[in-house]
Amino acid sequence: MLITVSTTHQPATDLGYLLVKHPDRAHSFEMPTGTAHVLFPEATPQRCTAALLLDVDPLRLSGAKGRGGKGQPGAMPDDFTLGRYVNDRSYAASSLLAAALAKVFRSALRGSSKDRPELAATAIPLEVRVPVLRCRGGAELAGRLFAPLGWTVTATAIPLDERYPQWGDSRYVDLTLAGTVQLSDALNHLYVLLPVLDDAKHYWVAPDEIDKLLRAGTGWLADHPEHGLITRRYLAHRRALAGQALARLAEQRLVEDAPDPDAVEPDAAGPAADETVRRPLAVRRRAAVLAALAEVGATRVLDLGCGGGALLGDLARDRRFTEIVGVDVSARLLEMVERRLRLDRLPDRQRGRIKLWQSALTYRDDRLRGFDAAVLMEVIEHVDPPRLPALADAVFGHARPGTVVVTTPNVEYNVRYEGLAPGATRHPDHRFEWTRAEFTRWATEVADRYGYTVAFSGVGDDDPQVGPPTQLALFNRAETTRPTEGQAQ
Template identity: 70%
Template sequence: MLLTLTTTHHPATDLGHLLVKHPDRVQSFDLPAGAAHVFYPEADEARCTAALLVEVDPLKLGGGRGRRQATAPEGFTLGQYVNDRAYAASSLLSSALAKVFRSALRGESRDRPELAATAIPLTVRVPVLRCRGGADLAVRVFAPLGWTVTATPIPLDEAYPEWGDSRYVDLTLTGSLRLADALNHLYVLLPVLDDAKHYWVAPDEVDKLLRAGSGWLAGHPERGLIIRRYLAHRRALAGAALARLTALHPADEPPADDSVDPAADGAGATATHRAPLAVLRREAVLGALRDSGASRVLDLGCGGGALLSALVADRRFTEVVGVDVADRSLAVAARRLRLDRLPERQRERIRLRQSALTYRDDRLRGYDAAVLMEVVEHLDPPRLPALQDAVFGHARPGTVVVTTPNVEYNVRYEGLGAGRFRHADHRFEWTRAEFAAWVERVAAAHGYTATITGVGDADPEVGTPTQLAVFTRDDRNEETDR
């Protein structure tokens, strides 16, 4: 079975540093069921591809005195010896990933630590993947994680197309992600799609799942299916995993900015609040919108739709528009809002639009209010002026609500090292003074007045975990920025 990882990040050969595998050498590793080999079919500064080839020994897989086997999908006597395990990606490939790329899965790189924490362009190819549920299921589990998914069913026999498709797909994933995130997605979801683990699923698999799924599993629209399949449909384990996940993330959304990103410090420590910070932040934003008297609202960078759900539930907001650059996020938001099931009158209140917030878009003009909730810190600083022009200069809503982390508060997160951000995708995090200076500059440049408050438990030394600014357009200065 084969998996390839390709990047065009410059220099692309830095992929070898992230994987801790030299591009000029073939490296081999013993596995309980065979052997794994890592090599590079191409490696130059423009493009680099790492290949993981797993050779399965059927005797090792089927034998092993005293080993307890999970229920196999082959339903005949010699099924444990005569099967597709040597050719189709499965939990065997997932186990190989865990052993061969251990440091990369943890997001660690001694030689390129900054790159390990940076999203880079990636293409993943699994040419033969056993997929119980078909190509559509592959899209459903990978697309919400930021991947563009191409899952092509493999015909039973190309010479006889009338026989139809096999249970295998040729899977290609493209996207811009941290390498650690990409590997953890694969580690969990390859056996989920295969739906037949090659080993006995013990209680410690719950810990493995929650560790690998940290930061994305809690808010995944298919999390129930993922948990059940990963844990081989063992009800007790699946129930325990779901209970622990719910206890960790009661707001039922990804723990992006409420907690320390486990990949940042390896500990997964979180701060404790009387209520989840995500809930407090959402309530503060809703309160600011209600105080402004807005009825037509833009949620800019809406992601999977957590705020959209709260906006739609409040009838005072007569038009709610979710905007995101990723069509995958909009698809997740649509499912979360159950747009296909809403009555027509309620459905007419909601719009989802794909748009980049750093470009002017006439469709976003004329609204009462706009929200940038935990958005600005995901932009590279040189792109901030473009966002400011597009939102405050061109769209010009009457009110703009902005929230962003307070980096000073990070010292209150146990295990978060100096210089580390709360989430790997953050390009910066502001101090209170830096945020206040930015707010003042934007308000003065575009004819707004602004007030700043905090969200979350206030610490006398470092303030609140989240900063919130409310910009109100001064119509007397309508021509200020024109």
């Protein structure tokens, strides 16, 4: 079984750092079902390719742990012993290859990189090729599963025999994916979807497979249009397990909707572009916030108004952030975030990095003092305008982090939304939505009052007439300036 991952991000050889594999060496790993090899057939500053080759040993496969006993799914019937050796498992990508990905590229799947942490959190140009993939549902299904994740999909059916075209196509495809994606996301997509397309697993599917699925599907599976099919196939059509997984995915969707409640997706109504390579605005917004935090070198970060915890998940996956605190007024949301991040299952060292505190942002809270940075991502528009001075005093005047990142909708962009009535806000809970001039005026006044400098940028496609869909202000504390006292609470 073979899969290759290539990048043209320069220097392209940084792919070796992300995969924790030196391009000048061949690497081998023993698996329960064979031997996995990692090779780099090309490694130049312009383009680098890593190849994972799984050499399946039929003898090991026949005795692999978890095959199941007689009568269990995955067990070979007694009268088909030859089936253990005469099959396509040595050649066609399947759950065997997904298991090898999980073992060989463990840190890359988690999105961690000791040597290139910033790059691990960055979307880079990638090309993935699986030359032989068993695909129950054909090339069309491969497109339905990968295209919503930002990939350009080329799936070519492999004929049964090129000499006899009248025999038609086999159940295998030659799959190529191209897109600008974080490497960890790409590997998690493959880890889940390879066995889904194969629609079979080489081991007994136990209840802990639900956690594996939800962990690998964090940030994309809950909103995937084919999440039902993916869940059922990944869990080998075990109805009880699939029901539990789908219920947990429904809860995830409820949680993920909370921190970013825009009713319309700005990118979907923006200028024409290749939709297969465009990331949702919510994803781009979080990436912009992470980039701003990286720019100032923050390590101890407050996510104020964290809602469902989407940004907290991104922060937790980035090892540069040593202390992460999610703050929200809703105790129920914080309980859901704790379940979503699976804090009770994390090792003590990782669990110690993440805290969840209930607090109202319009009141001073001594616990919030002393942090490198604070984020107000799509928060201020949910606050009644008369309470904004209290929020500014609590955050900028009392907590006084070194950096504050604020994002909010640009109301000028609303005219690009199909179906949004004139004067309507993007979400019914928005108390206001500001023009660029209004946001600039508010942010400048806050910066002057509390001793910060402020710089402005946008997130999403920058329309030449109405600007970007999201506005971003980056406040940095001016140490030499004495802040003006804010309003008492």
